[in-house]
Amino acid sequence: MQNRLKINKIILFLSTAAAVIGILFLLWILLTLIxxxxxxxxxxxxxxxxxxxxxxxxxxxxxxxxxxxxxIGIPVGLMAGVYLREYGRNMKLVNFIRNLxxxxxxxxSIVIGVFVFALxxxxxxxxxxxxxxxxxxxxxxxxxxxxxxxxxxLVPNELREAGMAIGGSKHRIILDIVMKSAKVGITTGVLLxxxxxxGETAPLIFTSANxxxxxxxxxxxxxSLTVAIYNLANYPxxxxxxLAWSASFxxxxxxxxxxxxxxxxxxxxKRN
Amino acid sequence: METILxxxxxxxxxxxxxxxxxxxxDLPIHTNKVxxxxxxxxxxxSTLLRAMNRIHDIYPGHTYEGQILLWDxxxxxxxxxxxxxxxxxxxxxxxxxxxxxxxxxxxPMSIFDNVAYGLRLSGVKNHSELRDRVEVALRGAAxxxxxxxxxxxxxxxxxxxxxxxxxxxxxxxxxxxILLFDEPTSALDPKSxxxxxxxxxxxxxxxxIVIVTHNMQQAVRISDYTGFMxxxxxxxxxxxxxxxxxxxxxxxxxxxxxxxx
Ligand SMILES: Nc1ncnc2c1ncn2[C@@H]1O[C@H](COP(=O)(O)OP(=O)(O)OP(=O)(O)O)[C@@H](O)[C@H]1O
Ligand SMILES: [Mg+2]
Numbered sequence: 025m026q027n028r029l030k031i032n033k034i035i036l037f038l039s040t041a042a043a044v045i046g047i048l049f050l051l052w053i054l055l056t057l058i059x060x061x062x063x064x065x066x067x068x069x070x071x072x073x074x075x076x077x078x079x080x081x082x083x084x085x086x087x088x089x090x091x092x093x094x095x096i097g098i099p100v101g102l103m104a105g106v107y108l109r110e111y112g113r114n115m116k117l118v119n120f121i122r123n124l125x126x127x128x129x130x131x132x133s134i135v136i137g138v139f140v141f142a143l144x145x146x147x148x149x150x151x152x153x154x155x156x157x158x159x160x161x162x163x164x165x166x167x168x169x170x171x172x173x174x175x176x177x178l179v180p181n182e183l184r185e186a187g188m189a190i191g192g193s194k195h196r197i198i199l200d201i202v203m204k205s206a207k208v209g210i211t212t213g214v215l216l217x218x219x220x221x222x223g224e225t226a227p228l229i230f231t232s233a234n235x236x237x238x239x240x241x242x243x244x245x246x247x248s249l250t251v252a253i254y255n256l257a258n259y260p261x262x263x264x265x266x267l268a269w270s271a272s273f274x275x276x277x278x279x280x281x282x283x284x285x286x287x288x289x290x291x292x293x294k295r296n
Numbered sequence: 297m298e299t300i301l302x303x304x305x306x307x308x309x310x311x312x313x314x315x316x317x318x319x320x321x322d323l324p325i326h327t328n329k330v331x332x333x334x335x336x337x338x339x340x341x342s343t344l345l346r347a348m349n350r351i352h353d354i355y356p357g358h359t360y361e362g363q364i365l366l367w368d369x370x371x372x373x374x375x376x377x378x379x380x381x382x383x384x385x386x387x388x389x390x391x392x393x394x395x396x397x398x399x400x401x402x403x404p405m406s407i408f409d410n411v412a413y414g415l416r417l418s419g420v421k422n423h424s425e426l427r428d429r430v431e432v433a434l435r436g437a438a439x440x441x442x443x444x445x446x447x448x449x450x451x452x453x454x455x456x457x458x459x460x461x462x463x464x465x466x467x468x469x470x471x472x473x474i475l476l477f478d479e480p481t482s483a484l485d486p487k488s489x490x491x492x493x494x495x496x497x498x499x500x501x502x503x504x505i506v507i508v509t510h511n512m513q514q515a516v517r518i519s520d521y522t523g524f525m526x527x528x529x530x531x532x533x534x535x536x537x538x539x540x541x542x543x544x545x546x547x548x549x550x551x552x553x554x555x556x557x
Contacts (some may be wrong), residue, residue, distance in 0.1 A: 113356065186401035188354055190466055191391040192416035193383055200413070205404045 054276075061273025064266040068077050074236040074252060077263065078272050081238035083151070085247030088231060088240065090222050092157035097164035098214055104165070105172025105210075110198050122173070129166035137227040146233055153246030156232025163227060164217040171213025175206040212286045219282035223275055225250040249275055300474055300504040301325035301348065302365040302374060308340075308347055310355030317343045319528045320362075324367035325368070325474065328364065330496060330505045331540030332510065332519035341536065343510040345476050348506065349393040350377060366392070366417065368472070371397040391418055398479040400459035402451035407443050410451040411465050414518060420469060429469055438495050457488025463494060467502070475499065477507040493518050512552060516540055524548045 060167035070079025104121070136159055144155035179202050187197035203210065221227075232246040234255060239247065249271055256268035301324070308318040312338055318340050325331050325348075333341045337557075339485075343352075352358050355497055364416055365374035366389070403410050411430045420426055430447075434440040439461040443454070451462055460480060477496070481489040496518050497512055507517050515536060522539040524532045524547070532539060532548040544547040550556055 053302055085479075101504050154391055181397075182397055182401050183403070185351055185354060186395075186397060186463070187403070189349060189351055189390055189395040189397075190470060191299070191387045192414075193355075193387060206403075228548065 045134075057273055057276055061137035061276075063148040063155040065270040065273060069267065069270055073238050074247065076225040077267060077269070078276060079249060079252070079274065082249040082271065083233070083248040083250045083274070084238065085232075085235070086222065086249040087162060087246065088242075089153055089157045089228070090218065091127075092153075092242065093160035093164060093221055094214075094218060096158065098163035098168060100161075101165050101214075101217070103183040104169045104171055105176065106198060106203075108173045109167070109176035110194075110202070115229065122170075125169045128162070129170065130240065132226070133163060133224055134226040134229075137230045140227065141230040150243075151231065151245045153232050153242030153244065156228045156246055156248065159227035159231045160224060161220050163224060167220060168213055172210050173207075175209030175213065176202060178209070179205045179225025208289055208292075212289050215282060215286040215289070219279055219286065222282065223250060223255050224278045225275070229254065272296070298327060299324040300327045300367045301506075302361040302363070303344075303348075304365065306344075306347070306359075306360070306364060307341055308341075309359040310491055311355065311359075315528075316359075317528050318347075318363075323523055323530055323533060325504055325506055326385075326521060327504050328500055328502070329520040330500050330507060330518050331521045332515040332521050333506065333508045333525060334510070334551070335525035335531075335549065336399035337510075340528045342478050343507060343522055343542055344525070345395075348397055348474070348476055349390050350380065351390070351395060353386065366556055367473070370519075387417075391465050391470045392472055393474045394470060394472035395476045396460070396467060396478070396480045398456065398481055399465055400456055402454065402459045402462055404452060405450070406448050407451045407454070407462065408447040410462055411469050414470050417503075430465075432551055433465040433469035434462075436468045436499070437461045438491060438498075439465055452465045455488070457484050457491060460484060460488065460492060461495065464492070468499065471504060474504045474506065477505065479508055479510060482510060489514075493553075512540075512554070524551060526551075537556065 044073070050291055069078040069080075070083075071080055073081040075081075098204050104125075108118055108121060112121075124261050138161070140159040145151055145160060183201060183205060187201045188194070192200070228248045232248050232251070234251040235245045235247040239246070253271050255270050256264045256271070260263065300404075303323040304322050304325075306321040307316045309316040309526060320525075321344060323344075325382075325535040333344065334342055342369060342460075346352050347360065347364060360378045362378070363376050364378055366377050368375050376378075379385055380389060403413060405413065405536065408430055411424050411433050415426055415429055420429065431440060434443060439458060440456060443462075451459065454462060460483075464480075481492050483490065493514065496507065496512050507515075519536045522534065523530050524539060524543075524545075526547055532543060532545045534544075539548060543552055
């Protein structure tokens with residue numbers, strides 16, 4: 025009895041300590057970022073391109089690639105998730121895809137970058153925005169697939185039956201009723217996937233690389249905020265490193281706000 | 297026609313099951329009457345009911361044997377619904393044979409759209425026709441007065457009893473010839489239960505009704521015919537009066553007197 029109480033106290037102490045240490049590091053990072061970011065940021069960086077010491081083209085490029093990735097990744101991910109939960113009859117195949125998706129979720133993003141490099145960069149001998157977008161869309165897929173899959177599993181079967189019982193075809197009921205019931209959860213998954221890729225660097229280093237100019241030509245090297253930060257931070261001059269800090273600050277604000285929106289949606293759903 | 301539905305020598309086996317869950321069922325469903333199905337839990341009442349609109353077919357691999365003959369008013373003859381295979385034919389069947397579940401299942405949309413949804417699926421496009429038919433259906437389900445000012449609100453915001461009447465309105469809107477109720481009041485309070493029972497009395501003017509119930513008083517109150525099922529057999533079928541007052545089978549007698557169940 026005495027012993028067990030003691031062990032309890034020790035474990036409580038250890039886990040509290042671990043949590044405090046974790047939070048301290050997180051706060052340290054955030055604080056540094058805010059101090060350095062705010063002290064170096066200047067409005068002009070939002071209106072100038074990298075070539076003139078700004079990040080306008082980088083922001084636009086990052087969003088263009090994330091947008092193209094979403095155009096590919098969201099429909100494919102949604103359809104795969106719907107297939108797994110609503111149509112898959114062959115349980116072996118379904119479970120294989122589920123496992124594959126789980127493995128992809130934990131695959132290091134650099135591996136995905138190298139894979140797309142071999143597929144879409146090496147053959148044409150040029151970094152290009154399409155490759156970057158595809159790499160990002162591959163990163164989105166497992167997140168969207170698994171949230172869609174599990175959100176659909178929360179929709180009670182009675183609702184599907186009720187839909188069919190008033191004369192709906194299977195695909196209509198899935199689109200109009202089942203997906204609608206799971207809408208908030210699925211949207212959250214999509215947002216989280218987007219937040220994940222908007223801040224990714226590794227899949228882009230070997231695919232889109234970076235460009236100092238504003239361009240919309242995805243066949244060419246493409247501007248990327250994250251790759252730019254990675255490069256700038258390695259430059260010896262003060263100006264580049266300062267720009268890296270302010271760019272990091274902007275990126276963090278963007279990722280945080282997308283994540284918070286996702287969180288807000290989920291808690292809002294729970295209240296309803 | 298005297299019987300809207302004739303079930304003949306019907307067997308049903310669930311996918312993967314070794315034994316049939318329903319054996320040699322012979323059951324007529326009389327037109328514009330209420331037929332109650334009673335029996336202890338697991339005897340196959342829901343299984344039988346769910347065969348009548350072939351909702352079982354949402355999940356693959358079940359086996360039907362025998363005949364379920366549905367009266368076709370246009371062709372003036374009975375058709376075996378077990379022959380249907382195409383999705384379109386199933387949809388047409390389910391529009392004729394509506395179903396109300398134990399748990400109310402409002403769709404995640406407005407009250408109006410809950411009723412209009414099935415109508416739209418069946419091809420009604422014209423907005424004023426939709427409005428009229430939604431109103432008629434909601435009146436028919438004794439819900440109109442309660443929701444007329446809040447048709448745009450979400451159907452999930454109604455009380456359990458109101459939700460169940462919304463589901464009835466949704467089914468009634470399609471002008472079905474049969475409505476199947478699977479324990480429609482077992483999740484409801486006594487007041488809502490009474491409302492649904494009165495509604496069923498109303499509906500039977502136009503619609504033939506089959507209701508599964510665990511509540512013996514309910515069967516006596518609202519049904520004209522009663523079938524007693526036990527372990528996948530239809531043990532006894534007769535007018536409700538006879539089943540409850542002069543049961544022929546010992547099992548039936550024990551069950552209606554509340555000796556088991
Ligand atoms: N999906 C299924 N797969 C296999 N067997 C099933 C399935 N659903 C029901 N059964 C079996 O079929 C038999 C009849 O079940 P059914 O649900 O029709 O009973 P019920 O009379 O409606 O019972 P209750 O009053 O509890 O609702 C039971 O033995 C049950 O275990
Ligand atoms: Mg049942």
